[in-house]
Amino acid sequence: DIQMTQSPSSLSASVGDRVTITCRASQSINNYLNWYQQKPGKAPNLLIHTASSLQSGVPSRFSGSGSGTDFTLTISSLQPEDFATYYCQQSYTTPLTFGGGTKVEIK
Amino acid sequence: EVQLVESGGGLVKPGGSLRLSCAASGFTFSSYNMNWVRQAPGKGLEWVSSISSSSSYIYYADSVQGRFTISRDNAKNSLNLQMNSLRAEDTAVYYCARGLEMATSRNWFDPWGQGTLVTVSS
Numbered sequence: 001d002i003q004m005t006q007s008p009s010s011l012s013a014s015v016g017d018r019v020t021i022t023c024r025a026s027q028s029i030n031n032y033l034n035w036y037q038q039k040p041g042k043a044p045n046l047l048i049h050t051a052s053s054l055q056s057g058v059p060s061r062f063s064g065s066g067s068g069t070d071f072t073l074t075i076s077s078l079q080p081e082d083f084a085t086y087y088c089q090q091s092y093t094t095p096l097t098f099g100g101g102t103k104v105e106i107k
Numbered sequence: 108e109v110q111l112v113e114s115g116g117g118l119v120k121p122g123g124s125l126r127l128s129c130a131a132s133g134f135t136f137s138s139y140n141m142n143w144v145r146q147a148p149g150k151g152l153e154w155v156s157s158i159s160s161s162s163s164y165i166y167y168a169d170s171v172q173g174r175f176t177i178s179r180d181n182a183k184n185s186l187n188l189q190m191n192s193l194r195a196e197d198t199a200v201y202y203c204a205r206g207l208e209m210a211t212s213r214n215w216f217d218p219w220g221q222g223t224l225v226t227v228s229s
Contacts, residue, residue, distance in 0.1 A: 046216060097154065
């Protein structure tokens with residue numbers, strides 16, 4: 001199985017900060033990497049698919065990059081509504097696997 | 108508007124069975140792969156199973172293989188998950204999620220339903 005490792009597991013940031021979350025795959029997954037945002041008590045929401053493609057309706061302050069084994073999700077200017085938990089997911093092969101999540105909290 | 112609504116969750120004893128359903132609307136259900144993803148209380152996300160648009164391809168996580176069965180009824184726009192031999196570790200919110208509109212296992216999930224809670228406890 002492909003293991004997905006996210007870092008950090010949590011971070012504290014202020015509104016307006018630039019935030020970067022990293023996801024590393026245990027083997028190459030080309031660009032088959034997706035990012036989700038989940039708020040407490042809600043279902044996850046797709047932000048980015050295939051490493052860097054912004055899902056329709058997602059604000060442009062979110063961006064993704066990377067290929068192979070190393071990927072990043074960047075929020076260029078953190079907004080109050082962005083405080084949530086973020087998950088990466090590889091779709092290269094089954095079993096489809098998720099990272100452990102990164103909780104973004106208010107500083 | 109694309110909508111997915113899960114139902115069928117509840118409290119069940121270890122070793123028992125439960126059948127989850129997901130009602131889809133707002134899109135051509137028969138064209139899309141569909142998936143189940145679960146989340147144990149306070150934990151991360153775990154993919155459970157995927158089914159292709161025509162049910163030709165079905166995949167399961169090792170943790171549920173042989174106990175869970177995914178199925179779909181394209182005439183009724185419905186996705187199902189039959190869960191047998193349930194264990195305490197199956198306790199989770201189960202989400203239905205749409206996959207891609209092509210014959211592939213390489214799905215991302217969008218959108219998701221609101222989830223249904225399954226609790227396995229004596």
